[in-house]
Amino acid sequence: MSSSWFVFTTIIFPLVAVMAAIVSPQVEARAFFVFGDSLVDSGNNNYLATTARADSPPYGVDYPTHRPTGRFSNGLNLPDIISERIGSESTLPYLNPDLRGQKLLVGANFASAGIGILNDTGIQFANIIRIFRQFEYFQDYQRRITEIVGKEQAQRLVNQALVLITLGGNDFVNNYFLVPFSARSRQFSLPDYCRYLISEYRKILLRLYELGGRRVLVTGTGPLGCVPSELAMRSRNGECVPEIQQAAAIFNPLLVQLIQQLNSQLGSTVFIAANAFSTNMDFISNPQRFGFVTSKVACCGQGPYNGLGLCTRLSNLCPNRNIYAFWDGFHPSERANRLIVQQFMIGSTKYMNPMNLSTIMEMDSRT
Template identity: 35%
Template sequence: MAYMWITGLTIFLTQILTLLVSECRAKVPAIIVFGDSSVDSGNNNFISTVAKSNFAPYGRDFPGGYATGRFCNGRLPTDYLSEAFGLKQSIPAYLDPMYSIQDFATGVCFASAGSGYDNATADVLGVIPLWQELENYKDYQRELEIFLGAEQEKEIITEALYIMSLGTNDFLENYYAIPGRRSQFTIQQYQDFLIGLAEDFVEQLYALGARKLSLTGLPPMGCLPLERATNFMHPDSCAKEYNDLALEFNGKLEQLVAKLNNELSGMKVLFANPYDLLLQLITAPSLYGFENAEVGCCGSGTFEMGIMCTPDHPLTCTDADKYVFWDAFHLTDRANQIISSYLFKDLKSNFL
């Protein structure tokens, strides 16, 4: 009798899950991604740049155990969000010839590691600037129309969830690393410059048919292992200046989101803010089952990322699930999963 009850409950829960997944599919038929290494699923593999991660130990915990070009040991937040919306488990890179428009119809990534809102940021490592990400998206629209027909293409473009995740490189890789922008702007002026670029990009997306957008804020940049390692005034501590900057910029992004929602008729823009949760993962890692939040798993965890994160580094950890950071700049698969679960709650309530 108990067995029959458990079996019945299992069938009932399966039916509920199926209905929820069907609802997700119906209301969000695809996820379309723009941004930097926080969401790049491998586009940089196919351009001439040193900003690559298509080699071990990257991807060692990705399904199949191979490096995809994701700056992670496994999946990215956008991959987990795709799965949560009832779509595929991972979002393919637009430039990857292994995939076709049939694959991209339910999700595609245009992001490029090392990019930013500012075109000058992409120039630092010779990666895809945001304007080119948009041009690639226009090509995608044309391909999708040929593949599905105008009516179905329009439905996907309109109902798709667009995710933007970038901005960190504009400050850490560009403004504070290279004198060019610092000679032109104060830090407050540069923030406003970036906000203007973000606004222009969203307006262009809107003109192209986008109606559901999640705009991701900055993380606590001063707590990235690389910034802690180079915080010579307060060794191994988070760089307060960068964290305060991230909070200030996030406030400006939030204001921009309110402005866009007021001005762009029929469009819903959500400000996705990972700052507080990430800071909690970093300052109280044991609450989430982590053992280390100060350094990355790869190498010494203080400076290594990209080509410096090599498979034969003797210090690379054996269990990345114990670490918040995978390398000196990027989160582990497990941290990405926690972040995506947190963000999905708001995404679901706003777009389903």
């Protein structure tokens, strides 16, 4: 690369970006909305009387402020990294009082740790924001944004937004498999339970469409039987727990099938299936290839594999979070989250069906 080209790009490209920011109204920036559970909660549960919270150290040890934020991470979580990649600032939790005025144009995070597809998932946590309550907050958000930019602009902002929804994992680990002979496991065989979850998820996704979602990333469940918390409770020799892995193996293909059916029914690619199982399984099955020393032991925790309990000041804490695939017993480290988002951005149809986020962004920029 010539020095003159370098000088040109370093001077002109930032100038173009600045001019674009001046000329384009702020409302035209793509908003980002987030729904789901602790994998994507950015701090809503901090404002709730619940045990499903990540508001004490060492959570947030690698966040820019080095303080806990309510994210179940050592640093940034999936929505933060997606925001980075689409050139936006992180969305604030909807319950955060700072989410007002121009901040609303960025979008909002409605997610709440502990919830699932089903209303009885996570009942042990109490006072969490179940998915249809998250949608009620979304309606409230739309009323607030309408007051700022008007009805037509508000509708455009919502329709053109990127949406992320992450549900399902808790319906297994904090419901069906929570205790031996749980109510749901007595009611359903595992295949029937998965089909029931999909039938309920269908209602959720259609409701999200009714509320204006037009580009929705829907993550399947990760390899639930391989996370440190399940290894600590159920694994005999450090191998992934077969029956919980089977749950993901049944549920995820059914979810992809549902998404294909919905897109066909709606006549548009509204929903995009993000294969969280494969993205996680890549570094779980071969951690060294991705620069991790282990995918079995959590960085922060106690007991076998550091998989028991929440991460607290009394927990074992690894000195280098970048070489651990899991931050705590259930949640990936920031670095693992970055690998996951990388596949969201550029992954093949194995990871993103029918297209990845880069393709979506390019397509939508032309409309």
